[in-house]
Amino acid sequence: MSSKFIIIILSIFSFNNLASAMEDLTIEKLKKTYKRPTQNEIPYPKDNLYNKKREDLGKMLFFDPRLSYSNVTSCATCHNPSFSWQDSLPKGVGFNHQQLGRKTPTILNLAWSENLFWDGRAPSLEAQSLGPIQSAKEMNLSLDKMVSKINRIDGYKDAFQKAFPNEKSPINETNVAKSLATFERGIVSGIAPFDKWISGDESAISESAKKGFMVFNSKGNCDSCHSGWNFTDNSFHDIGHPDSDKGRINVIPIASMEHAFKTPTLRNIDRRAPYMHDGSLENLESVIDFYNKGGIAKRPSVDRNIKELKLTEQEKKDLISFMKTLTSDDSHLSFDIPTLPTN
Ligand code: HEC
Ligand code: HEC
Incomplete structure (x- = not known):
């Protein structure tokens, strides 16, 4: 066998090796860019830091249909955990079975999202959360009525007091928003x-x-x-x-x-x-x-x-x-x- 032939064989061999080694490197590098954060790296804003009692309260409010005028629609009606926090409908269906303009998005991993809604019109989860409660097509409940309804439920008095221990009258719209947002930040995909x-x-x-x-x-x-x-x-x-x-x-x-x-x-x-x-x-x-x-x-x-x-x-x-x-x-x-x- 001529030495030239051997060199050609060797260089093809090492080129292939090199190519696959480079491919492995690319995959390894790529994989790094997809590495997920751990549960304790969830970002919470300074004015609404994590608090377990607040998260528990937010969870109750998220699942409570009394946050709607009709007493039948909760956040979870549309953001249903059994469907990965959406409703599997082409477009959401709200108050009096009215169809909404857009599809219900999942609320997974929103702690990392800066602009909420499909068009990003809400700057934070806190700002977003009172929107659907008041919207005539969704839960159709004014914030005043919401606060007085919650005030009439004794169990909530205790839950709000524990979630906001330094406040004299903690049942108000700001704290409803903060609790819902705290609960939502914890909804992280497994x-x-x-x-x-x-x-x-x-x-x-x-x-x-x-x-x-x-x-x-x-x-x-x-x-x-x-x-x-x-x-x-x-x-x-x-x-x-x-x-x-x-x-x-x-x-x-x-x-x-x-x-x-x-x-x-x-x-x-x-x-x-x-x-x-x-x-x-x-x-x-x-x-x-x-x-x-x-x-x-x-x-x-x-x-x-x-x-x-x-x-x-x-x-x-x-x-x-x-x-x-x-x-x-x-x-x-x-x-x-x-x-x-x-x-
Ligand atoms: C230019 C940016 C861009 C590129 C490139 C892109 N996407 Fe998307 N993707 C979006 C946006 C924006 C939406 C939502 C659009 C809408 O609702 O009208 C979307 C929606 C989706 C959805 C539906 C998600 C949902 O919750 O409804 C899937 C699945 C998806 N993309 C997969 C892909 C795949 C696979 C590719 C590559 C073949 C891709 N995307 C390329 C920006 C992009
Ligand atoms: C009637 C169905 C319905 C109800 C009830 C509802 N939502 Fe939604 N939700 C939607 C739809 C539809 C959108 C998308 C609207 C848009 O982008 O214009 C949305 C968007 C959102 C988003 C933004 C998600 C993103 O990816 O930016 C959040 C967060 C959210 N809802 C939380 C809530 C909370 C909290 C409640 C209860 C207080 C609630 N929703 C009640 C249907 C609903």
Whole structure:
């Protein structure tokens, strides 16, 4: 065998080795960017620090239908823990069975979210929480009436006193908002197979899901918006959805915000169909087909990261296998429904 031939063989061999070593490095580097925070790293704001009694009170209020005019609708009616904190309807249904304008989003992992609602119009969980109570289409209860209703329930007097021990008359709208927000910050998605894989368990997810993770981060370009452990950049984009809802531009009047909506988390995504702000995409297959086409509406505000992807059928399947690994199997089951005070 000529020495030239041996060198060629050797260099092909080492090139392949080098290429796969580099691929491993890329995967390892990528995995690091998806590492989740621990439960004790949940951020709480300075003016509403974590307090167990406040969280317990917030949980009661979240599940209490008496926070509505009709006494039948609670926050949990729409943000139902059995459906990963949404209602699985294309659009929410509120007071007198009226259909709302948008799909009910999950409230998972919102401690890390700066702007609430699909269009980001609420600056904090505290600011957001009193909105649905007062909204005529949702719970339809004025804040004055809410406070007097709560005041008539003895069990709540004690719960508010414990949650706000330094206050003389703690039953007021500010403290309802603070308690609801404290409860919501604790709603964090559980450890999913994906997290186990990230921490080194190679058998935690299938080979197809591993390939899907690479498609997600390369050809699919999904990570340009669904980035980090919570799979969101906490920003707003027009992805080319064809409905008439103008989204974020109603809050921030700049052209690129026309039809822009919040990038949702992809945690527990296979439990949260139908998808998008208008609930118009029935399943994950239709979501992938939508992105594969580069969206539907073609207009100047569409984000530059939305373009035709030319994914193969196998790549589409791999992407879906990957997204299914983001579901934690235990989080909703281990959730106890609170006992509410009745007098
Ligand atoms: C009738 C159904 C319904 C009820 C009741 C309801 N919500 Fe919602 N919720 C929605 C819908 C729909 C949206 C999205 C609205 C939008 O973006 O314009 C939403 C949005 C939210 C968001 C923002 C999520 C995000 O990703 O930005 C939070 C937080 C939230 N609701 C908490 C609550 C709380 C707390 C209560 C009770 C006080 C409550 N909701 C009651 C349907 C409901
Ligand atoms: C330019 C930013 C951007 C890119 C790129 C992007 N997304 Fe999205 N994604 C969004 C936004 C914004 C929404 C919500 C849009 C809406 O409701 O109209 C969304 C919604 C979704 C939803 C539905 C979530 C829900 O709760 O309803 C899924 C699933 C999803 N994207 C997966 C993907 C996948 C997979 C890719 C890659 C093929 C991808 N996204 C690429 C920004 C992006």
